[in-house]
Amino acid sequence: MSLTDIAHRINELASSWEQFKLINDRKLKEIESKGRADSATIEQLCKVNNAIDSCKERLDLIETAAQRPEVNTDFSTSDKYFSDYIRKGMESGLSHKTLSGDDSDIGGYLVTPHIVKRINKRVTDSSPMRQICSSQRISTETLDYIIEDFDRAGAGWSSETVDDEDGGNKSKYDFAKDTDTPKIQKISVTTYELYAQPQISQKLLDDAFVDVESWLVEKIAETFSKEESEAFIKGEGTFQPKGILAYENGNSYNKIEQVKTEKLDSDSIMMLYYSLDEYYSKNASFLMNRSTLKDIRLLKSQTGQYLWQPSLSLEAPDTLMGTSISICRYATSAKQSATSNCDGRFQTSL
Template sequence: MTFDHNQSAPEIKAGIPSGDAQDVYDAMMRTFEDFKSENDARLASIEKRSGDVLVEEKVARIDAALDAHQRRLDQLSLKGAGPALAADSAARPQPSEHKSAFDAYVRSGESEGLRQIETKAMSVGSNPDGGYLVPVELDSVIGERLAMISPIRSIAGVRRISSGLYRKPFTTSGPATGWVGETAARPQTNSSTFDVLSFPAMELYAMPAATATLLDDAAVNLDDWLAGEIDQVFAEQEGMAFVSGDGVNKPKGFLSYTTVGNSAWSWGNIGTIATGVAGAFAASNPSDSLVDLIYALKAGYRQNASFVMNRRTQATVRKFKDSTGHYLWQPPATASGRASLIGFPLADTEDMPDIAAGSLSIAFGDFRRGYLIVDRQGVRVLRDPYSAKPYVLFYTTKRVGGGVQDFDAIKLLKFAVS
């Protein structure tokens, strides 16, 4: 891919192409080239001790444009994840019995079909959660869209359960091991010490509203409408809980566990690496603390590790270079990919805290092994045409839990002296 460096992109008002994802991606790559050029000029002026305010402003403006391009790419990716509307009704797959019955319930409130289906499945539709289970087609769409717009869900371990609690046993001390000869006696090993981690699934709800006109319109894909109404609010609530939830009627976020300096790490705590400066990176070689964070993680976890931070923190690390002058932050390799930092993928998570004194603003780890999300099977919908006339409300619930399952798989960068 080539870039036209003669364009004066710094003077453009961060316009975002209205075309497809590839157009936005190409514009993002051109903007990144302009960012590098202007940031090089900024660093040169700093070295000369003659800081140029105009250069600082240009860098900030281009940095904002990069964020805008990334947000637009995210929106286009999410739009592409929705179920396609077939132009020819003959080309549409035949709906399942459950889907047809659910469609009738959503449009008109007719629930007999759903009651019969749930009776056949030996389940009671309205107890104890209320409402009816959505068909598997819609459940899959909601899950896929949540994975795309919920950054932690996209990198964490996810397990579906049929009950309200998932219990995971683990050993706090492994059995004794050793090498022996082929005919030598095998000494008895020590007994393992077991403990259990519990992950309760808590109720998360949304209540989208629809007009009678929308429900009567046969051309409207109600699966797509309902998924689109709830995925964003579900993802926002989940994302906040997975990062900083207190575990009370919600998942417990990885920032809510006890933290200790990594040299004093023990099971049940999350290790931290300090930047050496309260509320900032070190003035000299600021990226060294990022390297320390990477190598605080054991090799077995590093190969699948990701950085997690918000975009304001990203704007800071985007300016860092290595000793050869290459930028440590790199844009996505493809329109649907992730940005990277020092070669590791980077998950944009707006629920991570901004850089401040003592903040834990950057996480690094193998989240698939370190953080577990538990989803109770089934999303339920209860139709309510009475509470907000003339609108019809759809009380939609899902049960989700989460917490750290491997305390050695996640490390945090602490913006503090120690």
């Protein structure tokens, strides 16, 4: 897509947003004067709201395509052996040292490093949690962290010298009191195995024009992204990750602080925004589903400013009170649960 087309899409989004604000302001005036909004106004508002979503989807697709690396056609020998195994069942080349092999009795063969990189890239592109969280590659079942508790090292002011009982001076350190010391603890993060066994028809395998590798990458990446995204939000912690909605309320380790309100309005968003410690506010993100986002677009501050602002460039995300927004289909809506909106610095959460 050309730069002219991209600029046209961005201008279309900006125009839709301005139209949305005008119609929503009219709706608020109708409610204030008549006690309810006209059905025509509500219909127009929903139509423009959907148009904004459509513009955002197209821009997101453009951004993803722009970030996608060029296809590498210089395949290694291991890629050829792997392709022969998929299409023809030929296992002779799989013992080549450039292709890792698992025990064929229990797991078959591992894919080539080239395919692994493509799968990881596609999963990251389509998984909102992978985009806002940090990831660590390990070769064991657990990842150990050495972290401090929430107590910080204490400190105190002192003069350079202190008068002693004999009228002399001693160093301030002779009379210094012990200060608080943060506690160190080891945290073990357990990982879980996620697998996929996509099936392809023999007809497609026999078709020389079908890119089997790309088909395999797309199917595995789609499955992994769906399963990961749901588990990171709703996982119960048994044979799968423990999702953020499964933690108890609190601000200590292994808990997530919850801000409970009667309804989703500007005041509740303010409470959530300012409940996050200033230390974590940098690089923080809001996480919600599309239904919640549509409701939030309607909200205004006491000064009349809309809390949500669309991004008018490919590089920058949409923002809520200046904080970036990530959309995840598995986040609950305001009608389903009181925990419909999350705010935090996900990169440093354990």
